[in-house]
Amino acid sequence: MKPIRMLGRSVRDAVKSVIRNFSLSLASISCITITLIIVAVAVVASFNVQNFTKAIEKDMTIVVFVDNDAEEKDIENIEDEIKRIANVEKYTFQTKQEVKEMMQQESEVFKTVLDTWTDEESPLKDTFQVKVKNVEKIKKTALKIESIDKVSTVRYGEGMVDKMVKAFSSIEKVTYIIVLGLVLVTVFLIINTIKLTISARRKEIGIMRLVGASNITIKLPFIIEGMILGLFGSIIPVILTTYGYLAFYKHFDGYLYSRLIELIVPEPFIYQTSLIVVGIGILVGMIGSASAVRKYLKI
């Protein structure tokens, strides 16, 4: 009972203090708000990037082009060899005619170009499309297939995915640096807010010490004050993330630019993100107030 009573008292004191130093509290809250908005965007972006790089990796296919002079038995041989590779999950075969038809259906431009070629002139080849079980071993599998007789070339999207992931990860790094900088500024502002509170309540703190309040009883209201600033600062970012992401998702119908980049379904994703944002807000507030207490509350 006693700890709950003391906690209640600390929360009451902390709320009073936030109201009493309203202008400075507001400055801290605004700073936390800005930081957390950027944090929220970074979190949403990085989870989505992770999500669709995974999806792309899952969809990755090895395209095997067969030599033009390959005969039917050569193609059968290639099929047998592919079947025998342990990492192959499944494969499909398309003749160059099928490829041509598929491409013609895909776009008008392709159709016009393809129509100008006769079968002899066509650069298209018979192809196998191979899906692998383990994407990390895709390169090895591709090389193995390439060594099969009558296989002309082998393509797999590793280069593209690699570049994409690298680009996203460097964007992520820059974002983290900005976030870190903002967090530091925020912590500094909170330290100053709490410092002011401490000096405004110096007399009270002195009396508390005289009458035998334990150190934790004296410190707790200030720490809670920092946490409240963090909590208040996370309100707008949480609202923005929740409704912003919902609107974003709706606007793009769940996909970004193409079917390749699928966005994360909003529920429960937005709740998890909100939780992370609130958590970071409270943590930043607590770190700021705790260091102010350590620095300025000499007890």
Add this chain to the structure above:
Amino acid sequence: MDLIRVKNVEKKYKNGVTAIYDLNLAIEKGSFVFVIGGSGSGKSTFIKLLYREEKPTKGQVIVGGLDVAKLKNKKVYKLRRKLGIVFQDYRLLPKLTVYENVAFALECIGEKKDSIRVKVLKALEDVGLKNKVHEYPDNLSGGEQQRVAIARAIVNDPKLLLCDEPTGNLDPEKSMEIMKVLEDINKSRGTTIIMATHDKEIVNKMKKQVITLKDGHLVKFKQKGTYAE
């Protein structure tokens, strides 16, 4: 039985000033002791050593069986809960009423609301301010404010009450009122009272034990002493 025992205590401040030299004394439970001496005699330092605001450079300060000198900063609150302290400048919180000021001391140590109410009203009754519970300190006279401070100091029923020049800001008449309150507390609650003062009149009238300090040395410790001696 001795409530306080001071053995070979020396206090040297960081600025090099020695406030107390080799002090030895014992104070019995339930006694009323004046600590007298001029400015810089070490009165206030002596009181501060007792509530562990200052640590002695040498020696032992034992209060209620506890060696205060060895007490860690973190544990000081345990000592403070066993004693009450009153200062010349009252140290009340102006935004709180009389009742709230006294209750504050108990709230800080996590006392229950019901028990706070009973104890606060009893303490205010003991200092004769039961009719002023809802007043704010600024609306009270100096004497009344000091009585609120005394109520706050005794509300947790401490064994020891330390007073550092409690009448320093009051006229002789109000001073005697305060002394009456302190004497009553000493008698009715059995609280040991140690009071630093330079008010000759009070010391001579009260006829209590007197510790005389001069330049940090114990000059005399007399039962029923006066200032002149």
